[in-house]
Amino acid sequence: MRVVMFGFQTWGHRTLQALLASEHEVVLVVTHPTGDGEYERVWSDSVADLAAEHGVPVLLRERPDDDELLASLKQAAPDVIVASNWRTWIPPRVFTLPPFGTLNVHDALLPAYAGFSPLIWALLNDEKEVGVTAHMMDETLDAGPIVLQRAVPVGPRDTTADLFGKTLELFGPITVDALAEIASGRTDFVAQDRTKASFFHKRAEEDIRIDWRWTAEELDRLVRAQSAPYPQAFCFHKGRRLEIVQARVSAAVYGGTPGRIFYREDDGVAVVAGADARRGRSKALLVTRVRTSDGVELAAPEYFRTMGGYLTSHPE
Helix, strand or coil: CEEEECCCCCHHHHHHHHCCCCCCCEEEECCCCCCHHHHHHCCCCHHHHHHHHHHCEECCCCCCCHHHHHHHHHHHCCCEEEEEEECCCCCCCHHCCCCEEEEECCCCCCCCCCCCHHHHHHCCCCCCEEEEEEEECCCCCCCCEEEEEEEECCCCCCHHHHHHHHHHHHHHHHHHHHHHHHCCCCCCCCCCHHCCCEECCCHHHHHHHHCCCCHHHHHHHHHHCCCCCCCEEEEEEEEEEEEEEEEEEEEEECCCCCEEEEECCCCEEECCCCHHHCCCCCCEEEEEEEEECCCCCEHHHHHHHCCCCCCEEECC
16 A cells, blocks of 8 residues: 555654555655654654655654645555654544545553553553554544554553553554555444543643652652653652652551651662551652752662651642
8 A cells, every 4th residue: 555654753763664664655754843852852763764764755744734735645645644653633634535544553552541641641550551552543532443452561660661662562563464454445443432531641740740648559650650761750858859760669567747758678768658658557658769959860878868857749
């Protein structure tokens, strides 16, 4: 089939690699201009460069809604459009243009975790598996019929970076396999159960702020979800920002007031956590590595020279 691809960053790059190596003909690539966002510097594999290396025409767009782009798409005459990590709304006049429609590849097990940052939200919510869905695009974001879906398990100490690596490996194969299903003439793809749908917003500063009323288990997942290269979970110590780089749930139960810097345990420092901590029924968050406001990373026992005092959610 003749394929036009809309894609960006490492996800789009991996998808385009698979398409170029397949039996399909990539006739045009549409990608976003390179920006200076933090995540763009991390997941920076260039879709535009890869397309150019293979002689595929490239168009740069923030939004694919102009008449010039539509004319270029009509001239390219694709049988199908593939979208992978495309950041903005694709209008119906574009996604319905090819005779086989538009296939979107999303890093979540839809209908849950539509929208943004699905791996981070899934890890925060203690999901046991994550994955990738290839579905047909319709008027509602990430809501069209499912062509294929593949899952990978979430390990007990996985970080979002680990899950990124696991799911990235699925992007190319699921795209090519889904196109085979579409090319076969199948149209009986599985409608998403909207009663099980969830839609998540982009992560922001407030979403990585530590609330010590959360349980130690929840805070452990937050730290792992916001592992490098993602912005790291933070709190404040003596009025200065402190990032929690590594942590786990304590072995012992520690009672008291949430946020109290309490006790050395093994290679870490136990910080009281959980709304019910005063009842003496909660584990603590065992902080093992921190990063100071001036960028110095230290083992927690090296940073916390003495016990006592509090970690807070906001400057005192």
